[in-house]
Amino acid sequence: MIIKPIVELKNLTKVIGNKKIIDDLNLSLYPGQITGFLGPNGAGKTTTIRMMVGLMKRTSGEILIDGKPLSEDFEEGLSKIGVIVENPEMYKFMTGYKNLLHFARMQSDISKERIDEVISQVGLEQRIHEKVSTYSLGMRQRLGLAQALLHRPEFLILDEPTNGLDPAGIREFRQYLREIAATENVSVFVSSHMLSEIELMCDRIAVIQNGKLVDIQDMTEPVQSHYYLEASPAEDAQELLLSKGFIVETMPVGLLLQAEKSQIPAIVQLLTANGIQVFAVQPHRKTLEDQFLEMTGGGQIAEAHTK
Numbered sequence: 150m151i152i153k154p155i156v157e158l159k160n161l162t163k164v165i166g167n168k169k170i171i172d173d174l175n176l177s178l179y180p181g182q183i184t185g186f187l188g189p190n191g192a193g194k195t196t197t198i199r200m201m202v203g204l205m206k207r208t209s210g211e212i213l214i215d216g217k218p219l220s221e222d223f224e225e226g227l228s229k230i231g232v233i234v235e236n237p238e239m240y241k242f243m244t245g246y247k248n249l250l251h252f253a254r255m256q257s258d259i260s261k262e263r264i265d266e267v268i269s270q271v272g273l274e275q276r277i278h279e280k281v282s283t284y285s286l287g288m289r290q291r292l293g294l295a296q297a298l299l300h301r302p303e304f305l306i307l308d309e310p311t312n313g314l315d316p317a318g319i320r321e322f323r324q325y326l327r328e329i330a331a332t333e334n335v336s337v338f339v340s341s342h343m344l345s346e347i348e349l350m351c352d353r354i355a356v357i358q359n360g361k362l363v364d365i366q367d368m369t370e371p372v373q374s375h376y377y378l379e380a381s382p383a384e385d386a387q388e389l390l391l392s393k394g395f396i397v398e399t400m401p402v403g404l405l406l407q408a409e410k411s412q413i414p415a416i417v418q419l420l421t422a423n424g425i426q427v428f429a430v431q432p433h434r435k436t437l438e439d440q441f442l443e444m445t446g447g448g449q450i451a452e453a454h455t456k
């Protein structure tokens with residue numbers, strides 16, 4: 150069965166002044182899938198999201214929602230989208246429930262049952278009748294998620310959703326999000342500059358830099374196996390392995406070798422037979438951070454981490 154994307158960005162471009170802020174972006178987002186939108190500060194994430202929700206005009210290209218250009222039927226397109234910005238605005242002096250009721254009244258056809266359903270989806274049943282001012286940041290974020298889900302959007306955009314949450318809060322938010330994506334078959338688009346968070350939360354990651362999409366990673370695919378190798382002399386080990394066709398990179402300490410597990414004994418034998426001492430061979434999972442660093446360069450990532 151061919152799964153149709155719910156949102157398609159086609160050659161999306163934004164020029165401000167004489168600067169291309171978004172440069173020919175092409176991206177498809179699918180039902181039930183969580184896609185991360187990862188990039189350092191100033192990469193163009195917010196600009197892209199603003200265009201997707203109609204807060205900013207595009208210079209050229211198109212945004213298709215369920216196959217229809219957003220520019221042709223803006224109301225219909227937007228009715229399929231739910232958005233959560235960094236810190237969702239809530240009335241703190243009202244209870245969580247009253248907040249949801251208030252937002253439900255502003256939209257049409259939202260039943261009391263639907264309100265109860267979203268409350269349970271974000272695990273707020275116990276505290277929903279307490280004032281929002283007594284909520285933790287994590288609970289407020291979940292209430293924001295419940296609010297965005299009220300009208301059963303097919304596409305959910307979260308701009309930096311876990312900013313300010315502690316690791317336990319991030320883990321909890323992630324679990325709710327995963328379950329919602331699966332049960333409501335909603336397509337979720339999460340922007341973040343936090344690699345570790347996005348790596349754990351998403352099925353797929355689109356990396357943006359300088360307004361250009363530089364990579365799309367499918368997190369459900371198995372990663373290439375890498376091994377950390379400590380050998381002496383390291384240069385001789387690298388030269389020998391390169392001559393045998395292996396991919397070997399130097400690390401701050403030791404070497405990073407791309408190989409299958411079944412090849413390791415022969416590699417150790419080869420090195421030893423050539424007078425090279427082997428001190429350690431350890432599996433090394435190349436993290437997205439390693440890959441992101443390779444793609445974008447170290448300076449950018451340092452900036453991204455400190456935001």
Ligand SMILES: Nc1ncnc2c1ncn2[C@@H]1O[C@H](COP(=O)(O)OP(=O)(O)OP(=O)(O)O)[C@@H](O)[C@H]1O
Pocket residue numbers: 165170188189190191192193194195196197342
């Ligand atoms: N109205 C504007 N006028 C001029 N330049 C702009 C405008 N809006 C954004 N930019 C520039 O566009 C680039 C992309 O900005 P954007 O806010 O989309 O990045 P981002 O990836 O969301 O970054 P952050 O993580 O900091 O929010 C930046 O270089 C920014 O300075």
